[in-house]
Amino acid sequence: MTNLEPDEQSARNGNPVANLSRDIGEYIRQQRSNAKISLRQLAKLAGVSNPYLSQVERGLRKPSAEILQQIAKGLRISAEALYVQAGILEQRQGGPVVDAVLADPDLSERQKQVLLDVYESFRRENAAEASVTKSTVEGSDVDGAGPETRTPPKE
Amino acid sequence: MTNLEPDEQSARNGNPVANLSRDIGEYIRQQRSNAKISLRQLAKLAGVSNPYLSQVERGLRKPSAEILQQIAKGLRISAEALYVQAGILEQRQGGPVVDAVLADPDLSERQKQVLLDVYESFRRENAAEASVTKSTVEGSDVDGAGPETRTPPKE
DNA sequence: CGCGGGCGCTAGCTCTTGCAAGCGCTCAGC
DNA sequence: GCTGAGCGCTTGCAAGAGCTAGCGCCCGCG
Numbered sequence A, B: 001m002t003n004l005e006p007d008e009q010s011a012r013n014g015n016p017v018a019n020l021s022r023d024i025g026e027y028i029r030q031q032r033s034n035a036k037i038s039l040r041q042l043a044k045l046a047g048v049s050n051p052y053l054s055q056v057e058r059g060l061r062k063p064s065a066e067i068l069q070q071i072a073k074g075l076r077i078s079a080e081a082l083y084v085q086a087g088i089l090e091q092r093q094g095g096p097v098v099d100a101v102l103a104d105p106d107l108s109e110r111q112k113q114v115l116l117d118v119y120e121s122f123r124r125e126n127a128a129e130a131s132v133t134k135s136t137v138e139g140s141d142v143d144g145a146g147p148e149t150r151t152p153p154k155e
Numbered sequence C: 001c002g003c004g005g006g007c008g009c010t011a012g013c014t015c016t017t018g019c020a021a022g023c024g025c026t027c028a029g030c
Numbered sequence D: 001g002c003t004g005a006g007c008g009c010t011t012g013c014a015a016g017a018g019c020t021a022g023c024g025c026c027c028g029c030g
Helices: A006-014 A016-035 A039-046 A050-057 A065-075 A079-086 A096-103 A109-134 B006-014 B016-035 B039-046 B050-057 B065-075 B079-086 B096-103 B109-136 B142-154
Strands: none
Touching: A016 A039, A016 A050, A016 A065, A016 A079, A039 A050, A039 A065, A050 A065, A065 A079, A096 A109, A096 B096, A109 B109, B016 B039, B016 B050, B016 B065, B016 B079, B039 B050, B039 B065, B050 B065, B065 B079, B096 B109
């Protein structure tokens, strides 16, 4: 998915709204795939109709924030993550966990660093597992942005 | 305005959705009043029609997140503030760190629990140190002095 | 007085969102 | 073979979102 076809590339540069719509759909499908549940199961968990969820995933419809909230509940992820993908909420820079830990007034700087080290090691551990599944990709840790960067392992 | 009329009071208790709709409308009107601009001026600044903005303020229509974003821009306030009033974004309850960790799709449930356990042990450790520092009044750690005033109100 | 400008609102319209009913396909069991 | 269960998708519809055209009201000015 990192290699877009030429027309998709130009469409992406030309109409960001349509791209956002496609982004949220792909993201939902990806999270659903990660959770290993069918479209119908998610629709039921989320309390939305399964045809509509299908349309949303394929970018044919643009769900409201309320629907995104329900889908997030069904996926057991935060609604904010979906809002960000849908373009109705700004993405935090360092990621929600990093931001929250750094901002926590109850932690000393050393404790913050320890927590973030544990967090990063978990993420590396998970990335390594994903890399083994994909191929043996050795190198520096590419991810630093957020969940979005996990899209490629789907391929 | 803090004294609701009796029928308004009962309507508020009966239909939370309508209440949320009314809440965001009143909030927008209040912010507009604070900014000392007319409905038409705000509509123009926000890029929405003035009749529609009027309807939104009176609770007759329920704006999408995109419209809220535009209104926020016109009011020069954060969109998040309007989202919270509209009920599509939660005020953080369990604390930013807990929320962020639980919502992180890159972590397994076990890793989340480990991280939160470490986090809570740090907080307990700091609470114990805060008790000692409090009795001595002068603490070596300035950061420790600050959090102790925050911790009790949160519990 | 009439006029212009500003105020907030009504009514009717188009388009979008989300749903229900149903379709065709695949697979497992009898 | 048939049946049932599950899969994702198509189609048509109703309700709601957001707009345009226009209204009545108020105020200041000549």
